[in-house]
Amino acid sequence: MKSLRRRVLLAALGTALSACASRPAPPVQHYTLGMSRADYRDYGGAKSDPCDAEQRWLNDELTAVNGLLARFINGTEQLSNPRALEHAQQVELLKEAQASLPKVLDVHEGNLRGLARCGFKDKGAFPEISRRGQELLKEARTRLSESDAVLAAAAVRAAQEKWKEETPQRESTARGTWCTANPKVGEATVFYARQGLAGDTTWHFCDGARVEQRAGAEPTFVEPEDLNRKDRRKVQPPRYLEAAAHFPAEEIDRPPDGTAPKSASPAP
Incomplete structure (x- = not known):
């Protein structure tokens, strides 16, 4: 009887172990970032072991994610250069990555950590895949850590460009509001003042005169x-210099986000 029970227990244990060993691989997840795409599996999230995976599939999946990360890093290398032709496109790629890439990075890190426990970790391309993957994870996370500052700066630049484009209309509106149809020469009536991105300020008068002041310099007529x-x-x-000096500072048309110096009233 005891022998029979032992055989039953061993058979049950063998069945359970066989079931664990034959646990199906996690489903393939499809990820797209910009023009790049990678298919991968979340072994850790599915409580599965990548060491049980088909080695060819695991190789392809890890390589695909490495390739996507490399393209992301290369495709955002001009973020610090607003004059680059592809800068706007790279900002959009960074926005997309900021929202979706962190999860993929966590999964990829977990999969590489699992690979390090596999008996085949030193075979074929796996050593280079692991080395390169760790390198790319670090670079991608560094790029994402800078994303808030980069995107904030890009938003400021966009607002400044819009401000510059709309400047002629604001000046025209102010002229129509404060100047007569035939202003008298010499009346020294300021109708509009603007501070530029470099901190230079110009006061415009109805008779066509101007007072100009570069940042840190004396005003000139x-x-x-x-x-x-x-x-x-x-x-x-x-009279014009005095009118400019007494023009309300809060009414000076300034670029967005306070990027220009605050002092913009010339000394009397």
């Missing part, structure tokens, strides 16, 4: 163009 001798005598530069 620029008289209206094509004045005749009679009108030129009406123009008194100190």
